[in-house]
Amino acid sequence: MDSVKMKTDWAIEARGLVKSFGxxxxxxxxxxxxxxxxxxxxxxxxxxxxxxxxRMLATLLRPDAGSARIFGYDVVKEAQIVRQLIGVTGQYxxxxxxxxxxxxxxIFSxxxxLGRAEARRKAAELLEEFGLTDAAKRPLKHFSGGMRRRLDLxxxxxxxxPLIFLDEPTTGLDPRTRTHMWEVIRRLVKSGSTVLLTTQYLDEADQLADRVAVIDRGKVVAEGTVDELKTSVGTSSLHLRVHNPMDMEEARRIVNRVLGVQSVVSTVSGKITxxxxxxDRVTDLLIRLREAGIKLAEMSVQKPTLDEVFLTITGHGVEDESQSDEELNKAEAMQR
Structure with a gap:
């Protein structure tokens, strides 16, 4: 690993990557x-x-078009060098x-x-790190999904x-195991690694990522920090609920007039949004509502969520499937 010199501070530089299956x-x-x-x-x-x-960035698939470099090395022309600089873990x-x-x-070590003694030492160290010491001698066929994912990582x-690809590493894990994996990922970066994390979990991207690329139907449709993405789709939103349902329409009219916007009323939560x-207009709004004798049961101002970001940018939720992974995998296998 030490023999490979990293040519640049950019861990990944990809331009115009294209891959088709049929x-x-x-x-x-x-x-x-x-x-x-x-x-x-x-x-x-x-x-x-x-x-x-x-898979293209990790030299496992050859791009049909475009180019990519890992620490300055071309993933196609210098694949052997690239493989010395990366680690890949997938969903299984x-x-x-x-x-x-x-x-x-x-065996992997x-x-x-690594020598025999060093390999055993490294194995014990990693099992301890991932909370698997008690199961060290157990065959993997008796491992839970979460335990397998931790061992894979x-x-x-x-x-x-220096660069680790984590392809949906917490898919299907329980909340406690997911939180533990997040802690491990943060420690990896603190120890000097770079992590590219693919995920369909909005909270995961929100919690971990320094920058986020939103990808939909094979294209990057937005990129930036989480805060930049949230700001790009709009401002914060006001949520309020009145004590007396009879005051709802009057409260909504006051909100529209003071804020100069069109509010909506949720039939589920009974809140005006x-x-x-x-x-700063919140103060003016509270004064007007008090003058109208309208008492509030609840009020908050919230930043847009990543869910709202994704919905605004793509027109659908992140959990909607544009096409199934199973279909992609079949097409990829046929091409190979």
Whole structure:
């Protein structure tokens, strides 16, 4: 690892990446630029092209068009060097089910050139890090999904690569295990690694990513920090609920007049919601409502959520599937 010199501070530079499987254009001109030492989130629904993009960046698929460099090295022309700089973990553990956790990690370590004693030491260290020490001797076929995911990530970190691709690493995990994985990912970056994280979980991107690319139907449709993306789709929103339902329409008229906007009333929550261009207007609104004798049961001003960002940018929710991963995988397998 030390013999490979990183040519640039940009961990990933991708321009116009394209990949088609038959008539399906899975990736359609993706541009990405990821600075070293950061967590970069690629956010999108199933079938958006996230995994195919990662496979091209990780030298596992050859792009049909475009180019990509990892720390300055071309993923096609210098694939052998690129592979020394990256670690890849996917949605499913790529390990031998009949062997124990320790045996799997020792085998991977030995394949990477570690001596027998060093391989065992590294395996024990990683099992401790991922909370798997008690299950070290257990065959993987008896592991839960969360345990397999943790072991898969542990295996990808044996060589301590400068760049780690995490392709939906917490899909299907329980909240406690997901939180633990987030802590591990943060520690990886603090220790010097760069992480490219694909996810369909909005809260995951919000919690972890320094920058986010929103990808939909094979294209990057927005990019920036989480706060930049939230700001780009609109301002904060006002939410209020009145004590007396009879005051609802009058309260709504006052909101519209004071804020100069069109508010809406939720039939589910009974709340009035309105875009909030200027938070200072809240004081004026409260005065007008008091003058009208309208008492409030609840009021808050909230920033847009990533869910609202995705809905505004793409026209559909992040959980909607544009095309299934299963169909993409079948097409990819047929092409290979």
């Amino acid at each position: 008539s399906n254009r899975a990736v359609d001109g993706v541009d990405l630029k990821v600075r070293a030492g950061t967590i970069y989130g690629v956010l999108g629904p199933n079938g958006a092209g996230k995994t195919t993009t990662v 553990a790529s390990v031998d089910e009949t062997l124990s956790a320790t045996e799997n990690l020792v 030995r394949l990477l050139g 542990a295996a990808s970190l044996i060589a301590q690569p 309105a875009p909030m261009m200027d938070a």
